[in-house]
Amino acid sequence: MTNFGDIINAIGDLGPFQKWLVLMLSLANFLTAFPMFGQVFMVLDVPHHCKTSWIYAISPNLTEEQLLNLTIPRNTQGSYEECLMYTPVNWDIDSVVEYGLNVTKKCQEGWVYSSEQTPTLVTQFDLVCDRKELNDISQSIYMLGLLLGAVVFGSLSDRIGRRPIILLSMLVMGTFGVGAAFVPNFYVYVILRCLVGAAVSGIFIVQSVLMSLGTEWVGVPYRSHPVIITQCCFSIGQMVLAGLAYGVRNWRLLQIAGSAPVFCLFFYIWVLPESARWLMTKEKVKEAKNLLQKAASVNRRTIPPELLEQLTLEKKVKSGNILDLFLKKRLRKVTLVMAYAWFVNSLVYYGLSLNVGSFGLDIYLTQLVFGAVEIPARFACIFLLQWFGRKKCQGCFLLLGGATCLIITCIPKDLPVVVTTLAVIGKFAIAASFSISYVYSAELFPTIIRQTGVGLCSMSSRVGGIISPLIGLLDKYHPAIPMVIFGSTPVTAGILCFLLPETCGKELQDHTEEAKESQRKIWNMGRSQGVLAAGIKRLPS
Numbered sequence: 001m002t003n004f005g006d007i008i009n010a011i012g013d014l015g016p017f018q019k020w021l022v023l024m025l026s027l028a029n030f031l032t033a034f035p036m037f038g039q040v041f042m043v044l045d046v047p048h049h050c051k052t053s054w055i056y057a058i059s060p061n062l063t064e065e066q067l068l069n070l071t072i073p074r075n076t077q078g079s080y081e082e083c084l085m086y087t088p089v090n091w092d093i094d095s096v097v098e099y100g101l102n103v104t105k106k107c108q109e110g111w112v113y114s115s116e117q118t119p120t121l122v123t124q125f126d127l128v129c130d131r132k133e134l135n136d137i138s139q140s141i142y143m144l145g146l147l148l149g150a151v152v153f154g155s156l157s158d159r160i161g162r163r164p165i166i167l168l169s170m171l172v173m174g175t176f177g178v179g180a181a182f183v184p185n186f187y188v189y190v191i192l193r194c195l196v197g198a199a200v201s202g203i204f205i206v207q208s209v210l211m212s213l214g215t216e217w218v219g220v221p222y223r224s225h226p227v228i229i230t231q232c233c234f235s236i237g238q239m240v241l242a243g244l245a246y247g248v249r250n251w252r253l254l255q256i257a258g259s260a261p262v263f264c265l266f267f268y269i270w271v272l273p274e275s276a277r278w279l280m281t282k283e284k285v286k287e288a289k290n291l292l293q294k295a296a297s298v299n300r301r302t303i304p305p306e307l308l309e310q311l312t313l314e315k316k317v318k319s320g321n322i323l324d325l326f327l328k329k330r331l332r333k334v335t336l337v338m339a340y341a342w343f344v345n346s347l348v349y350y351g352l353s354l355n356v357g358s359f360g361l362d363i364y365l366t367q368l369v370f371g372a373v374e375i376p377a378r379f380a381c382i383f384l385l386q387w388f389g390r391k392k393c394q395g396c397f398l399l400l401g402g403a404t405c406l407i408i409t410c411i412p413k414d415l416p417v418v419v420t421t422l423a424v425i426g427k428f429a430i431a432a433s434f435s436i437s438y439v440y441s442a443e444l445f446p447t448i449i450r451q452t453g454v455g456l457c458s459m460s461s462r463v464g465g466i467i468s469p470l471i472g473l474l475d476k477y478h479p480a481i482p483m484v485i486f487g488s489t490p491v492t493a494g495i496l497c498f499l500l501p502e503t504c505g506k507e508l509q510d511h512t513e514e515a516k517e518s519q520r521k522i523w524n525m526g527r528s529q530g531v532l533a534a535g536i537k538r539l540p541s
Contacts, residue, residue: 007276007292010296010302010303010304011292011299015295016298016300018222022225022226024268025226026229026233027233028265030233030240032203033237034177034241034259035177035193035197035259036200036353038241038245038254039135039138040354040357040363041245041367042254042255046117047082047113048082048111048113048123049068050106050112051109051110051112052067053109054109058091058093058096068080070100072084072086073085081104085105086102087101121135121186121251124251127186133473136469138193139469142194142197143468143469145195145196145198146198146200148194148197148198149204153169153198165205166203166268167266168199168202169199169203170265171266172195172196174259176195176199180192180193181251181252205454227435227438228381228435231435231438235372235375236375238367238371241367242367242371273294273295289308335456335457337497338457341394341398341497342464344492345433346460346463346464347464347485349431351471352423352430352486360417361416377435380432381432381436385439385504389502389504390436390440390443390502391500392498394440397430398430398494399490401426402490402494403491404426405426405483405486405490406488407422408483409480409484437457441453442454444501444503471486
């Protein structure tokens, strides 16, 4: 039998074929930055006050300043209240001016915004005051879409292949992303965003293992490179988002500008290959061999015919399911620890990213820095993973990210530079941890159940993403609560990661422990029978 790793060595560990493959996946990852974080720039705080047109029935010639003085109360800082108004009365205007109004109530007729304000989601759908929380809820629903995508696409790609899933995901992401720019109300917008989230999750799921398209195509020495490079392109996408959002302030135009470019990638239909490993596990040996020969040709290498002929399935193995992850002791520990690590990565990563405007500095500049800092974080992982291994890097970066978030709770808000610097360090650590999780998970789970295992981890990650925007709502009880949560959970996860096995420099597993044990028994039985037969032949007649 030929080991698949031997075939990869014959093709070339990281030749032109693999580099072209990584480039295609990187472009798709670059475009996912907008649906992930674009809404942050559509819901910026804008000055507003209650609409009090009722007073025009009493005196239609009031100036705007007079209207505000008579109908809007002031807060303790002396500025007009944004969510309160004086209760309308049936007095004449002279009585209103002489005696004034004292009874207040919440806005009843809507809100008024500056006429110079560019349309945003806030002004379009009145996401202010009691409706302000709809923004955080909508972000959670988007994350719910990511979870649904993980559920659907994770197992589906194991059944029908990696290539069809990534193509379908790009189609859905582009169609509903552009459609969200033309919605009549906020609730339709939220539904379309949920569908876009599911599509983005489909792309992430396929790439997280670089689902056979990267990790399973690349030799052991370079296995982490495709994941890290595609993640760096996601970071570059965040940097570009800062410039795009700064230049395009109209939310509908920004939505189109950020969503439409995905249609440029539909040439992938003709050039994106399937996974040879996946084809082998599905007994499509002829297709796998043809694909391997094509890859070798692109790399200007030749696979020895005898090596290729020996590449056959050792045994038909039933496809793994989610129960296999918990029924086997080693997989159970790996699954629980990695699922929690992904949960924490997502919780903190999105907790920092979605609150990019709350650290005190300019939101566009902070977004640019947040995206830029991820590039060295992810590239450093290429070398750190080789020098120190997966386990140490995963645990230490989680500990660092948690520690910086806890320190932020001790820094006064009137030191925005210090707070932002610590947030950037935390983002650096969590981004590195997230990248390592993709590589580490792909190596810990066997091929036959890899997609399901990483899909489950991704589901756990999306649960963290769903919760993350809602944790920000807890600051009304105490400002430190969100950061305490964002700091304590990574510390716990970092400690647990040291319980996992090291995978650096080891071949990918193709089957679960049960299948391998069965093969080992058959081999040992055959060996014992051979030894027994040889002994019988040597017996005197």
